[in-house]
Amino acid sequence: MKTFVSACVLTVMMSLPALSATVTNKDADAAVLVVVEGESRMEVAISAGGTESICPSGCFITTPSGDRIGLQGDETIEIVNGSAVVK
Amino acid sequence: MMSKLFAAFLCLWMFAASVPVMAQQPAVNSAQQPAPEAASPQAQAAQQLEAARKNLERLGDLATQAKDDDSRLAELKVEVDAAAKQIIGISVATRPRLDEIKARLTELGDPPAEGAPPEADVVTQERKRLLAERGEINALTGTAEDLSIRATKLSNGITATRRALFSNTLLKHTDINGSMVMDAIAAISEERQAFTRTVGSWLTFAWNFKRLQLLSALFLSLCAALVLLAVTRRVFFPLIDRQAVSEEPGYITRLSVAFWSTMIPTLAMGVFASTSYFFLQVFKVLRPDIAPIISVTLAICVALMFVSTLSNAVLAPKQNAWRLVRVSDRGARLLVWSIFAMTVVNGLDYLAGTISEVMGSPVVFTVVKSLIASIIIGLILMAMSLIKPIVPAGETLDGQGRPWPRAVKLLFVLTGVALIIATLGGYVGLARFIATQIVMTGAILVTMYIGILTGKAVAKQNALADTVVGRYLEKRFGLGQVALDQAGLAAGLGIYVLVVLFFIPLILLQWGFQIADIEAWAYRIFTEIKIGSITISIVGIFAGMLMFAAGYIITRWFQRWLDGNVMARSRVDTGVRNSVKTGVGYLGIGLAGLIGVSAAGFDLSSLALVAGALSLGVGFGLQNIVSNFVSGLILLVERPFKVGDWVVTGTTEGFVKRISVRATEIETFQRQTIMVPNSLFINASVGNWTHKNKLGRSDIPVTVSYNSAPRQVMDTLLQIAATHPLVLKNPEPQAVFSAFGDATMTFELRVYLADIVNGNGVRNDLRLAIYERFKDEGLGAPFPKEELEPEPLPPGPESDAVAQQSGAAGPAETAQPAEEAFRRSGTQRRPRRVTVDAVGDKD
Numbered sequence: 001m002k003t004f005v006s007a008c009v010l011t012v013m014m015s016l017p018a019l020s021a022t023v024t025n026k027d028a029d030a031a032v033l034v035v036v037e038g039e040s041r042m043e044v045a046i047s048a049g050g051t052e053s054i055c056p057s058g059c060f061i062t063t064p065s066g067d068r069i070g071l072q073g074d075e076t077i078e079i080v081n082g083s084a085v086v087k
Numbered sequence: 088m089m090s091k092l093f094a095a096f097l098c099l100w101m102f103a104a105s106v107p108v109m110a111q112q113p114a115v116n117s118a119q120q121p122a123p124e125a126a127s128p129q130a131q132a133a134q135q136l137e138a139a140r141k142n143l144e145r146l147g148d149l150a151t152q153a154k155d156d157d158s159r160l161a162e163l164k165v166e167v168d169a170a171a172k173q174i175i176g177i178s179v180a181t182r183p184r185l186d187e188i189k190a191r192l193t194e195l196g197d198p199p200a201e202g203a204p205p206e207a208d209v210v211t212q213e214r215k216r217l218l219a220e221r222g223e224i225n226a227l228t229g230t231a232e233d234l235s236i237r238a239t240k241l242s243n244g245i246t247a248t249r250r251a252l253f254s255n256t257l258l259k260h261t262d263i264n265g266s267m268v269m270d271a272i273a274a275i276s277e278e279r280q281a282f283t284r285t286v287g288s289w290l291t292f293a294w295n296f297k298r299l300q301l302l303s304a305l306f307l308s309l310c311a312a313l314v315l316l317a318v319t320r321r322v323f324f325p326l327i328d329r330q331a332v333s334e335e336p337g338y339i340t341r342l343s344v345a346f347w348s349t350m351i352p353t354l355a356m357g358v359f360a361s362t363s364y365f366f367l368q369v370f371k372v373l374r375p376d377i378a379p380i381i382s383v384t385l386a387i388c389v390a391l392m393f394v395s396t397l398s399n400a401v402l403a404p405k406q407n408a409w410r411l412v413r414v415s416d417r418g419a420r421l422l423v424w425s426i427f428a429m430t431v432v433n434g435l436d437y438l439a440g441t442i443s444e445v446m447g448s449p450v451v452f453t454v455v456k457s458l459i460a461s462i463i464i465g466l467i468l469m470a471m472s473l474i475k476p477i478v479p480a481g482e483t484l485d486g487q488g489r490p491w492p493r494a495v496k497l498l499f500v501l502t503g504v505a506l507i508i509a510t511l512g513g514y515v516g517l518a519r520f521i522a523t524q525i526v527m528t529g530a531i532l533v534t535m536y537i538g539i540l541t542g543k544a545v546a547k548q549n550a551l552a553d554t555v556v557g558r559y560l561e562k563r564f565g566l567g568q569v570a571l572d573q574a575g576l577a578a579g580l581g582i583y584v585l586v587v588l589f590f591i592p593l594i595l596l597q598w599g600f601q602i603a604d605i606e607a608w609a610y611r612i613f614t615e616i617k618i619g620s621i622t623i624s625i626v627g628i629f630a631g632m633l634m635f636a637a638g639y640i641i642t643r644w645f646q647r648w649l650d651g652n653v654m655a656r657s658r659v660d661t662g663v664r665n666s667v668k669t670g671v672g673y674l675g676i677g678l679a680g681l682i683g684v685s686a687a688g689f690d691l692s693s694l695a696l697v698a699g700a701l702s703l704g705v706g707f708g709l710q711n712i713v714s715n716f717v718s719g720l721i722l723l724v725e726r727p728f729k730v731g732d733w734v735v736t737g738t739t740e741g742f743v744k745r746i747s748v749r750a751t752e753i754e755t756f757q758r759q760t761i762m763v764p765n766s767l768f769i770n771a772s773v774g775n776w777t778h779k780n781k782l783g784r785s786d787i788p789v790t791v792s793y794n795s796a797p798r799q800v801m802d803t804l805l806q807i808a809a810t811h812p813l814v815l816k817n818p819e820p821q822a823v824f825s826a827f828g829d830a831t832m833t834f835e836l837r838v839y840l841a842d843i844v845n846g847n848g849v850r851n852d853l854r855l856a857i858y859e860r861f862k863d864e865g866l867g868a869p870f871p872k873e874e875l876e877p878e879p880l881p882p883g884p885e886s887d888a889v890a891q892q893s894g895a896a897g898p899a900e901t902a903q904p905a906e907e908a909f910r911r912s913g914t915q916r917r918p919r920r921v922t923v924d925a926v927g928d929k930d
Contacts, residue, residue: 036232036235036236038239039236039239039240039243041236058175059175060175060178060228060232066225067221067225068178068225068229068232069178069182069185069228070175070176070177070181070228070231070232071175072175072176072179083189085186086182086186
C-alpha cells in the first residue's frame with residue numbers, strides 16, 4: 001500500500017506540468033527583475049513573498065544582484081538576498 | 088591550524104572544480120580545433136555564442152536573398168526559431184557555474200569593512216578571481232540576450248515579409264494596355280523558340296546519353312502505378328465497380344462508390360507522378376531547366392485526373408442510376424465537360440506560367456496568358472448558367488431538363504463576370520487565384536463532402552450490414568448485428584478522421600500555405616493551444632486520459648487483489664471487506680483523477696480557485712449531494728448495516744443490496760429496488776434486524792374463546808413450539824396470555840429463531856400446527872370470532888369442561904373493550920406486525 005501510494009505521489013510530482021517559469025521572492029523587499037522575452041525588455045516587480053509566472057518559452061532575466069540568467073521556461077526560481085536560486 | 092585546514096579545503100575544492108573541466112577537454116579538443124581558451128565552460132559558451140551569431144547572420148542574409156521565395160522563407164523561419172532556442176540553451180548551460188561562484192562567494196563572506204582586521208591574502212585573491220569570473224558569465228549572458236533579441240527580430244521580420252509577399256502577389260495590379268499585349272506577342276515567338284530548343288536539346292541528351300535511365304524510370308513508375316491500380320482494384324473492386332444495374336443502388340453504395348472511385352485512380356496517378364519524378368531525379372535524367380516543367384506537367388495530370396474522376400463520380404453522365412445529384416443526362420454530360428474544360432484551361436495556364444518562368448520570359452507574357460485563361464474560365468462559368476440540368480420530381484432523368492434556379496444562375500453569371508472584370512481591371516493574380524480555387528478547392532470540398540456523407544451513412548444504425556463489406560465481414564468473421572453496427576460506427580468515424588486529416592492540409596496547400604507552416608500548426612495544435620494565459624495541449628490531455636485509465640485499472644486490480652487475497656484469507660468480516668473495497672476504490676479513482684488532471688497540464692493550484700467557488704455553490708445548491716456523499720463515507724466507516732442486512736428506515740424496509748457513495752440500494756420484499764439517500768440513514772433512526780446477529784423473536788397471536796382453559800392453551804402452544812426444529816431452545820419459547828377481549832382471550836406464542844429471515848416459514852408451520860392441535864384437542868378456534876355467541880361445541884367431555892370453565896372465566900373488571908385491546912396490542916407490536924406481513928410477503 002505504501003509503495004503504491006508513494007508511487008502515485010511520485011507520478012503526480014513528475015507529471016506536474018511545466019507551464020512557465022515560476023519566480024518566488026523570498027526576500028523582505030520587493031524585487032525588480034528585468035525580463036527579456038522575444039523582442040521586448042521589460043521590468044517585472046515581485047512583491048515580498050510574491051510569486052509570478054514569466055516567460056513560457058524561454059527568456060533572460062537580470063536579478064537585483066546584477067546577475068543575468070538564461071531560463072528555458074520550465075524552472076522554479078527563488079529570489080534570496082536579491083540573487084536567484086534555480087531549483 | 089584553522090587557516091591550514093582552510094587552505095587544504097580550498098585545494099580540494101579547486102581540484103574538484105577542475106576535474107569536470109579536465110574531463111571535458113578531450114571532447115572539446117576532438118570536436119573543435121584545439122584552443123587554449125576551450126578549457127573553461129565560459130570560453131566554450133563564448134565560442135558557441137559566436138557560432139550562433141554567425142549562424143544568425145547567415146540566416147539573415149539568406150532571408151534577405153529569399154525575400155520573394157515564400158517556401159524558403161518558411162524554412163528559414165523554422166531555422167531561426169531553432170537558433171533562438173539554442174542561444175537560450177547555451178546561456179542555461181552557464182548557470183551551474185554561476186551558482187557555484189555565488190555559493191563560494193557567500194562562503195568567503197563580504198570583504199572586511201574599513202577598520203576591520205585585514206583578511207588572508209589568498210581569500211582576497213580568490214574573491215577577486217571569482218568576481219571576475221562572475222562578471223564574465225554575466226557578460227556572456229548579456230551577449231546571449233542580445234543575440235536572442237536579434238533572433239526573435241529576424242523571425243518576426245521573416246513573418247512580416249511573407250505576409251507582405253502573399254498579399255502583394257494576390258493583389259498585384261498590372262496595367263493592361265496595348266503595348267503590353269504587343270510585348271507579349273513579341274515574347275511568344277521568343278519563348279516558343281527557347282522552349283523548342285530547351286526541350287529538344289534535353290530530349291536529344293536524354294535519348295543519347297540517358298536512354299536506359301529514362302526508359303527504366305518510366306517503366307518503374309508505370310509498374311508502381313499499375314501494381315497500385317491492380318491491387319486497389321482487386322481489393323476495392325466491390326467499392327468502385329459501377330454495375331449496370333436495373334434498379335437504383337442504395338444511397339450509401341452510391342456515395343462510397345463515388346468517393347472511392349475518385350480516390351483510387353487519383354492516388355494511383357499521384358503515385359505514378361511522384362515515382363516517375365523521383366526516378367527521373369534519381370537517375371539524373373532531369374536537368375534543372377526541365378525539372379520544373381516536368382513536375383508541373385505531372386501535377387496537372389494528377390489534378391486533371393482528380394477533377395475528372397470526381398465529376399464523373401458525382402454526375403455519372405453515362406449511368407444515371409449511379410448519379411449522386413438529381414440532374415438530367417444531358418445536363419450531367421455538359422457539366423462534366425465544362426468542369427473538365429475549366430480544369431484543362433487552368434492547368435495549361437500553370438504549365439505555361441512555369442515554362443515562361445523557366446525560359447526567363449518577361450512577366451507580361453505570363454500575365455497575358457493568365458489573363459486569357461481567366462477570361463476563358465469566366466466565359467465557361469457564364470456558359471454553365473445556360474445548361475438546363477434540373478429535373479422536376481417525378482420526371483425521368485433522360486428527358487429535357489429545366490434551367491437552374493435563378494439564384495444559382497445568377498451566381499454563375501456573377502462569378503464569371505467578376506473574373507473577367509478583375510482580369511481586365513489588372514488584378515490578374517487575384518483572378519487566376521480565384522479561377523484555380525473555383526476548380527480545385529471546389530473539387531476538394533466536394534470530395535470532402537462526399538467523404539463525410541459516406542462516413543455519416545456508414546455510421547448510421549445497421550447501414551454497414553446492408554453493404555457488401557458488411558456482408559463480407561458477417562460471412563468471414565461471423566460478426567453479429569451489434570458488432571457490425573459498432574464496426575459501422577467506428578468505420579464512419581475513421582472516414583471522418585481520414586477526410587479531415589487528408590483534405591484540410593490539401594486545401595491549405597492550395598491556398599498557398601507551406602508544408603512547414605502546416606507542420607508547425609499541427610505541432611502547435613497537439614502540444615500547445617494558447618487561450619489567454621491558459622495553455623492546453625492535446626497530447627497532454629491524451630496523456631492525462633491514459634494516466635487516468637491506467638490509474639483506474641490499477642485501482643480495480645488492487646481492489647480485487649486486496650479483497651480476494653488479503654482480506655478473504657484473513658477472514659475479515661464481509662461488511663468490513665466491502666467497506667474497505669469501496670473506500671480503496673474511491674481513493675484510487677480520486678488519485679487517478681488527480682494524476683490525470685495534472686498530466687493533462689491543468690495547474691492544480693488553479694483548481695483551488697474553482698474549489699473556492701464550488702464551496703459557495705455547495706452552500707446553496709449542492710448541499711444535499713455533499714451531505715449524501717459525506718453520509719456515505721460515514722456509513723462505510725461506521726457500518727450501521729452491511730450488504731445483505733435487513734433494515735427498516737422510515738417507510739422503506741428490505742435487504743441492503745449495495746452501499747454506494749450517494750445512495751444505498753435497498754431491495755424490498757416485493758423485489759422493488761429503492762435508492763435511499765445516505766443522509767436518511769445518518770439523520771433518521773435505522774432499524775436493522777440482522778445487525779450483530781440474525782437471532783430474532785417472532786410472535787404469533789392466538790385468540791381463543793373464553794371456553795378454553797388458558798393454562799392448557801399456553802401449555803399446548805409451548806409444546807407445539809418445542810416440536811419445531813427451527814425454534815431455539817434457548818432463549819426458550821414463551822406463551823403469554825396477552826389480552827382479554829369481549830368474547831375472546833388473546834395469547835401470544837413468542838419463539839426465538841436463529842435466523843429471523845426464516846420467520847415466515849416457521850410462523851406458517853406453527854400456525855398450521857396450532858390449528859391442527861387445537862382442533863384435535865377441542866381448544867376452540869385459535870382466531871377471533873365476529874359473533875359474541877361461542878360456537879356450540881360438539882357433545883362430549885370437552886363441552887363439559889368448557890362449560891365449567893366458562894362459569895369461572897372472565898372476571899368482568901379485567902375484560903377490556905375489544906377495540907382497545909386490539910389497538911393497544913397493535914401499537915405494541917407494530918414493528919413486529921410489519922415484519923410478519925413483510926416476511927409473509929417476501930417469501
